[in-house]
Amino acid sequence: MAPLKSLERDYPIIDSNFQQFCASHGIFSVEDFLLHDLYVLVAFVEQQSTSERLKQGITQVLSIIDGQHQPWLNGMELLEDGRQNKHVLSTGCEGIDFLQGGLREGQVTELVGPSSSGKTQVCLQAASNIAKKYTGNVVYLDTCNSFSPQRIAHFIDQILDPPFKEAKCKVLQEVMSSILCHSVFDIFAMLDVLYQLESNLISQMQTGDGRVRLLIVDSMSSLITPILGGSGLHGRALMVSSGFLLKKLAHEHNVAVLVTNHMVGGEGGTLKPALGESWKSIPHVRLLVSRDHGSNICNMSILKHTSMASGKATRFMIHG
Structure with a gap:
């Protein structure tokens, strides 16, 4: 599994605050997102004072997951x-x-x-x-x-x-x-x-x-x-x-x-x-x-x- 902490250097948006929020919901790695109900997670995000930044973090993690797919080739x-x-x-x-x-x-x-x-x-x-x-x-x-x-x-x-x-x-x-x-x-x-x-x-x-x-x-x-x-x-x-x-x-x-x-x-x-x-x-x-x-x-x-x-x-x- 790719731990969230290991992504912080390349993706500053996945900072300690984002990691702490995720950890409070049992999410410690990229794969954990695939086991979590993202609608429920976003509902919790909306209750946070830093909701916009947390949403950006979620978007970044999802883009990392999408990056596992091979690019289109002609x-x-x-x-x-x-x-x-x-x-x-x-x-x-x-x-x-x-x-x-x-x-x-x-x-x-x-x-x-x-x-x-x-x-x-x-x-x-x-x-x-x-x-x-x-x-x-x-x-x-x-x-x-x-x-x-x-x-x-x-x-x-x-x-x-x-x-x-x-x-x-x-x-x-x-x-x-x-x-x-x-x-x-x-x-x-x-x-x-x-x-x-x-x-x-x-x-x-x-x-x-x-x-x-x-x-x-x-x-x-x-x-x-x-x-x-x-x-x-x-x-x-x-x-x-x-x-x-x-x-x-x-x-x-x-x-x-x-x-x-x-x-x-x-x-x-x-x-x-x-x-x-x-x-x-x-x-x-x-x-x-x-x-x-x-x-x-x-x-x-x-x-x-x-x-x-x-x-x-x-x-x-x-x-x-």
Whole structure:
């Protein structure tokens, strides 16, 4: 979370008086505004002697939230952006690599599927392959205690050629040191990590230090679903805000982002992605993954893609 106090230097209107007023209503960060009824807050502002200045502060915070949205780009700018520094990273997963060549830097790719369909296995395999094959780090946000170093070691063992088996320990050490795993169990903890990551990426641009190639959130839905209940819009606003922050990180820092989303029952018992219509516009690419009952054979198909037709599908094996 971005604390209000940290904004005071760049936005003088968010001064100590404004921070004290907000604190009296349980608001300490930019995200807290998304959980607060702004109409109620403004009603309290009207009772203050410094109401106009407080309103300016509220307007400033809202503009900061809006600033998380990507700017409008025309077609030529999008084409040029796609040509420059947007490499496709091979994941080692036959499903993803067959359908689109891998994960594209600058884009958010979403894996949608029911429980035990292989989403986490794909994430672990992608993390292993990209950490081994490319210079840079993988950031893995684990929301369900599903990160498995043993599976990483297994994937590394599989992709090493026989002559290099003796060097497996060294390779594994290098790969594991390139995968930065954070356990996050609520949306605010995730936002904390993402804002810190953004700050680090900005510093790295200035110093030329190592970069982040891949950001994984497994699973996005487990963080967001608990805050979507009820008739309020605060949970939905937090969901959209976190989604745009992921897109911003991907776009501005050429990071490939991979998130997972589980399935829930819809009308007539038909399964549908858990995060609903408001989230649908966030990922650039949406892939549906399922697993044949009682086997390691998985199916993957394109639900949404920026440059490929929906419906294209393939079958692949998750190696045990």
